[in-house]
Amino acid sequence: MGAPLSPATTWLAGRGWTPFDFQRAVWDAIAGGQSGLLHATTGAGKTYAVWLGMLDALLRAHPPGREAQPLRVVWLTPMRALASDTAKALAEPLRDLAPMWTLGLRTGDTASAERTRQDRRFPTVLVTTPESLTLMLTREKASEELATVAHVVVDEWHELIGSKRGVQVQLALARLRRLQPGLVTWGLSATLGNLEQAAQVLCGPQAGAPAALVRGRVDKTLVIDTLVPPDPGKYSWAGHLGARMQLPVVQEIEKSGTTLVFTNVRSQAEIWYQLLLQARPDWAGEVALHHGSMDKAAREWVEEGLKAGRLRAVVATSSLDLGVDFLPVERVLQIGSAKGVARMMQRAGRSGHAPGRVSRITLVPTHTLELVEAAAARRAAQEGRIESRESPRKPLDVLVQHIVTVALGGGFRDEALFEEVRTAWAFRDLTREEFDWALAFCERGGQSLNAYPDYHRIARDEAGVWRVPDRGIAKRHRLGIGTIVSDASMQVKYLSGGSIGTIEEGFIARLRKGDCFFFAGRLLEFVRVQDMAAYVKKAAGKKGTVPTWQGSKMALSTELGDAVLEMMQAAARGEFEGPELQAARPMLEMQARLSRLPTPATLLVESLRSREGQHLYVHPFAGRHVHLGLASLLAWRLARERPGTFSLSVNDYGFELVSAEPFDLEPVTSRAVFATGDLLHDVLASLNSSELAQRRFREIARIAGLVFSGYPGQPKSMKQLQASSGLFFEVFRKYDRGNLLLTQAETEVLSQELEISRLAATLERVRGRTLEFVELRHPSPMSLPLMVERFREKLTTEQLSTRLDRILRDAERAGG
Structure with a gap:
């Protein structure tokens, strides 16, 4: 006789399912007490791979006929909607294999009666969010209540790792490992490049074997195609194909099953929802809209309609990116470029969300260059060139919040907490001086806030334990927990x-x-x-504006930028394979006639003289954030040689500098302005770095608890919050120059807003390329979009249209 089947295998067999090899590998690792990361395509069966393995382990430790200890498993999800969906998926095998065990949901949406019930006795399994777990750490008996946790799962780890929320998770896991040294931690991920490092960040220091990395290889077809416009034209600028794609998109939805239409920003989602209903008024009630600013009840109605298959199409933003299971969805349309390979594949996985089903995403270009981007994205996905995501390094605002959290949750001794915090990847090189500064900041508010009791948040008792002595401070801290900071x-x-x-x-x-x-x-x-x-x-009328949200525009990733340049190189050789390059061929050939096509081995620089003055166009294909830093840097270096004023314009492919007066181009053609020496000094000097740092400090001040957003039902206005954070910024600059939160603000401006490391890498790559300098007589297809970006800020729609018509007529004549 063979070995008896495990409960998980028996449960799957009862449904006629056979476990995949990667699921068995996860079960074996969990049985051996090993933590790890499971990376598999969306809809491949990741949830049951980890959950059934943990159930097997729990059933060996606790007989299923009686209730297990409270809180044995914590399942973390980044979204409330995903938490609800996950709870339903976990409940089914739990009911069959351990009917006496309980499962609960705890998020910001959980009713107070349910919270009270959980407070009396936690369920065996709790599905929750990073913020709710951190709130649990503030409970006075947190050390006793959470010491029973044997397993933690972090879902959608790729979505968390690169943000401060991911750091919040790292610190919470460090706390749980101190309470339960044998804690088994698993992460689930679908689209991530740096898997080994991601596993290390999640699992922390492992006793014995390193973190397990399981790759789930399941035969799952991914179809990536493009909705090619009938006449994309020889010139391109952001959005010029947008509304012209209305009828093609409607026709695709007509011949498909349930369809998700993704946009990158909320304003674009609002516009496309209206475009669909304008074309097909009879679809009212069958087409819906979903984004994070909508009322929760409306979003839930849409989600239920998707699951039930009642909706023909839903226009959505990243609010539906993550792993909610919408089985009826057959098709995904992406309006515009997804700007990254990982994001495109993540969205593709919303269709055919089950093993064996086809996932299909159709890219809908909003300008002609996005045709090239679409072909590049497909090739990069086929070759597995997926973006890496790095954990933030030492965000002290998150540490300050965590110190107060642990002080509330039963208190701590400073030496023990310092050692514990250093086990979190983000703080692995935290110095004792930095920790002591954060501790003193929580105790007295630093040098400049010493006289204000509201910032005396922790105090050491006679036994040497740090606690929060004031109930008002405790209440405000609990209300302010979290690292998601949006504009008021x-x-x-x-x-x-x-x-x-x-x-x-x-x-x-x-x-x-x-x-x-x-x-x-x-x-x-x-x-x-x-x-x-x-x-x-x-409103009874037909016209209205569309709200704009201040969320930053997504920037082109390095991987996708490189893939686009490879496509350009093929076009330069006269190779136009695939429908996208064929459609973009007139534009690419026009670019080659009037200028050059950029390639991975060359840097295209164009110069043009017009009635506005002298224009310089540089095309590194490094994304808008890097280009903003590069444009500012070059303008400052050029003006240092000879004083002058420049106007700047950037997009994902390049940037424009315009000066009313002629300027010397020799530093550009000799590549002297691309030098990497004194880079940090020059970048800071080229920007209003103080203003950028002050804006970044607003977020830091809220996370660190300096600024309170208000009590429920009594929120503070944006003006109040800005004034408060601005006041702290100025006070620290004048009276507390050693304040490490100021240093953090400057560091974050460089690392996040300007991507300084990527900017430095771009300069290095530029210096290794052949510079191709072209003097233009008319704007080229690649320089015109940068002109349009600048015109939009100062021209009305009618004026812009007139100016563009004239430019295009002249260029058409010049290009033959």
Whole structure:
């Protein structure tokens, strides 16, 4: 007789399923007490791979006929909607294999009665979010309550690792490992390049064997194609194909099953929802909109409609990117470029979300260069060139928040907490001096806040244990836990009652009574602002603006930028393989006639003289964040040689410098302006670094607990929050220059807003390429989009259209 089947294998067999090899590998690792990372395509069976392995381990330790100890498993998800979906998936095998064990959900949406019930006795398995887990660490008996946790799962680890939320998870896991040294931790990931490092970041220092890395190889077909416009033209600028793709998109939805239409920003989602209904008014009720600013009830209605197959199409942003299981979805359309290979594959996985089913994503270009980007993205995905994601390094605002959290959760001794924090990857090289500074900042608010009791958040008792002595401070800290910081937003409410969602305060501030705008798929008329809420009524007209959100535009990834240059190189050789390059051929050939095509081995630099002055165009294909830093750097270095004023314009492919007066191009053609020496000094000097740092400090101040966003129902306005954080910034600069939160603000500006390491790498690559300098007589297809970016800021739509018509006529004549 062979060995008896495990409960997990028996449960799967009862459903006619056979476990995949990667699922068995995960079960074996968990049985051996090993932590690790499971990387597999979306819909391949990752959840059951980890969950059934943990159930097997728990069943060996606890007889299933009686209730296990409370809180044996914590399952972390980055989104509330995903938490609810995950709980349903975990419940089914739990009911069959251990009916006496309990499962609970604890997020910001959990009802107070359910929270109270959990507070009396936690369930065996708890599905929760990073913020809710951190809140649990603030409970007075947290050390006793959480010491029973034997297993932690972090879902969608690729989504968390590169953010401060990921650091928050690292610190919480470090705490749980101190309470339970044998803790088994597993992460689930679908799209990630640096897998070994990601596993190390998640699992922390392992006693014995290193973290396991299991790659789930399941035969799953991924189809990536492009909706090619009939006449993309010889010139391209952002959005010029947008509305022209309306009918092709409608036709694709007509012949498909349930379809997800992804956009990159919320304003674009609002526009496309209206475009679909304009083309097909009869689809009202079958087409829906989903983004993070909409009311929770509306979002849940859409999610349920997707699961039930009632909806023909849903226009969504990243709010539906993650692993919620929508089985009826057959097709994904991506409006515009996804800007990264990982994001494109993540969105593709929303369709055919089950083993054996085909996942299909169709890319819908909004300008002609995105045709080239689409072909490049498909090749990069086929070759497995997926972006890496790095953990932030030593974010002291998150550490300050964590110190107060642990002080609330039963207290700590400083030496023990220092050693514990250093086991988190982000703080592995934290010095004792830095830790002591953070400790003193929590105790007294640093040198400049010593006189204010509100910033005396922790104190050491007679036994040498640090605690939070003030109940008011404790309450404010619990309300402010988390690292998600967005601009202050206002509730949007009907005069007649009922909430529609939230809009950033800055957009509402620009409206006057009677102005109309589209939001949550409805045309609304603005009436008034009262008690931090914008009151509206349904508008009868047909026209309205679309709200803009201040979320930064996604930047082209290095991997995708390199792939696009490879496509350009093929075109330069006269190779136009595939429908995308064939469609883009007129534009690429026009670029070759008027200028050159950039390649991986060359840097294309173009110069043009016009009535505006002298234009310089540089095309590194490094993404808009890097190009902003590069444009500012070059402008500053050129003006240092001879004083002058430059206007800047950037996109994902390159940047433009314009000066009313002629300037010397020799430092550019000799590549002297691309020198990497004194880079940090020159970048800081070229920008209003103080203003950038102050803006970044607003986020740091809120995470570190310096600025309180208000009590429930009494939020502070954006103006109040900005004034408060700005005041702290100035006080620290004048009276506390050694404040490490100021240093952090400057570091984050460089690393996140300007991607300084990528900027330095781009300069190195530029210096290794052959510089191809072209003097233009007319704007080329690659320089025109940068002109348009700049024109948009100062011209009306009509003026821009007239100017473009003239430029295109002249260029067409010049290009034959």
